Amino acid sequence: MSESVTTEEPPVGTEERLSHYRSMVLSREFETAAERQYKAAKIGGYCHLSSGQEATSVGTVAGLDQDDYLVTGYRCHGFALARGVSAKAAMAELFGREDGCAHGRGGSMHLLDVEKKFYGGWGIVAGQLPIATGIALGIVRQGRSQAVLCELGEGAVNMGAWHESLNLAALWDLPVVFLVVNNSYGMGTSVDRASAEPEIFRRAAAHRMHGERVDGNDLDEVIEASRRLLDRARLDRRPAVIEAVTYRYRGHSVADAGLAYRSKEEIADWSEGRDPIARQRLRLQESGVTVEDLEAIEDEARSEVEAAVEHAAASAEPSVDQLAHGMYAPGSAAQFERMRPGSPFGEEALTFDAGLGA
Amino acid sequence: MTAQAQAEPGEAAVSGPGTMTFREAIRLALREEMARDEQVFVMGEEVGLFDGSYKVTSGLMDEFGPDRVRDTPISEEAFVGAGIGAAMIGERPVVEIMTLNFLLVAMDQVVNHAAKVGAMFGGEVRVPMVIRTPNGAGNQLTAQHSQSFDGWFAGTPGLKVLAPANPADARSLLKAAIRDDDPVLFIENLPIYKEKGEVDPGDDSIGEIGLAAIAREGSDLSIVSHSFATVRSLQAAEILEREHGYSVEVVDLRSLRPLDVATVADSVVKTNRALCVEEGWPSFGVTSEIAARIQKACFDDLDAPVERVGMAEVPLPYAKPLELAAMPGTDRIVAAAIATLEGAR
CATH class of the missing domain: 3.40.50.970 (Thiamin diphosphate (ThDP)-binding fold, Pyr/PP domains)
Structure with a gap:
């Protein structure tokens, strides 16, 4: 499947490999817990799980330098965790609590952490592409050596924003790598039923941009390609497309059983035959890591998620008297003061007195 | 295009x-x-x-x-x-x-x-x-x-x-x-x-967001508008004074969000009559919002229903007479003002 050259040697040292393995397991455990908590009505709204896609999220984020930026669509839990957002802050956000990374205002689709340079978690398909392109423009204007990784699902490539963003990135030599997570289905519509060119990476050529496809379930292959293309973006200001072919085990969201448009056999083929975590586990064992060590890592990840759930449940809900928090910049309250007369019923208490531009 | x-x-x-x-x-x-x-x-x-x-x-x-x-x-x-x-x-x-x-x-x-x-x-x-x-x-x-x-x-x-x-x-x-x-x-x-x-190039002052202006003082009617509708409203106010003897106040909103309802309300409390003018279609428009705010903030002060003028509610045609007829021109603002002032409706 790979269009790129895979390296013979493992691309990273053992410590780093174990850290990546831990990150993948943490992501899987987090999603499993999120589904359980959603079904227990502790989490509301939409909840899009990424179980099965861990090599893609962990592998691409591994290619980022600390100073680089990450922007994603709504299936963002695994990317957030891989980027170092704490499981506690992420789970608290899913619970809609004040301790959440967006203080309970964003929820599952809108995780972010400015300190980690993770700029969201966006909910409109392909809407994050122009924004990631703009962050890359900002980097160029500021003369910095940084890159942007912009994640999208393969369903996003038939949106105008995809075409417009790739054109702008290529035209202006912007340091952005577009990661297409191709899990075969945009909700329930398969790639073949949606894309006239189902080999998504080939579309980069329309913008004279480099594109390549990797096995998104092979951690080492993903790391190699993303590191190479992000380095190239950062150092040479060349954008690129990476298409990572992977599979989501669960439905589009927790509300979707995921069986109307695909067979149990197909799901089993991926989850039992090509699971990215099992694959990496085997590799680590082959390179001399003991089962005990691996189990210790897995236990640790599980405990971290359990602690995150406990933390989220104990965290305070946002106060209703902060309903308008964050909507406008601090200092804006004075600008809005003269808007009070004749307000709709209750509006003054709901917004003006509830943190609007405070 | x-x-x-x-x-x-x-x-x-x-x-x-x-x-x-x-x-x-x-x-x-x-x-x-x-x-x-x-x-x-x-x-x-x-x-x-x-x-x-x-x-x-x-x-x-x-x-x-x-x-x-x-x-x-x-x-x-x-x-x-x-x-x-x-x-x-x-x-x-x-x-x-x-x-x-x-x-x-x-x-x-x-x-x-x-x-x-x-x-x-x-x-x-x-x-x-x-x-x-x-x-x-x-x-x-x-x-x-x-x-x-x-x-x-x-x-x-x-x-x-x-x-x-x-x-x-x-x-x-x-x-x-x-x-x-x-x-x-x-x-x-x-x-x-x-x-x-x-414009005084030496005056480097920064405008205040959320603050309307009284573009023209008057006592009989408040016209509330923004952007080019304010230019037209000022022309209409001039005609209303010169040809009809009315003293018309023009409130220039300048800022739509935040909206300075306080200045609008103060004006209407003074004049007791309000006409809202905009370049857009009035249904569900800026003037709808202004009218709603005025009726709530100034209910006891109104001597006439709040009136509105905007673009005729059609996709704007090409032919000049049709286009002119659809636009919220000065003549329509004057006519609406007189209707509000004299009670004809």
């Missing part, structure tokens, strides 16, 4: 000392803010080499270079979004959209993205971006190029919307918009670009 430059030959030379056109005032504000702050940059279709579709950015590329006066392809969704992204990491983009009609193809970025960032991410990140764009009608530009959607944007929490009516306000409020930490839609107007007014 064609955008014909409307700069008139010798326009600058015609301006006297201390006088400049709306277009020149916008340009002055851009130049001043770009000189003050390296993070400020202009981006849009034809803003650089072409010298601006309506010549607002004329000369700026020569002065600041192609990086800070950045020509874009025809990709509103991408470059509005790019403005958001750049703003999120500390740049201060001023994005020009050729006309408000074309902002519709970037509606998702404006409404679903720019307006949401502050609240949705819990106040962790801001979007200090300005989108400048003219609306308006009157040059037979026809149905797809003659619309005013001010109310759509002003009705969107998370945005700020400014729409000044004279050169001095254009300059001071654009400067305020550029320095503001939130996404600001700065609505200009095609016919207003050549309106002249006093």
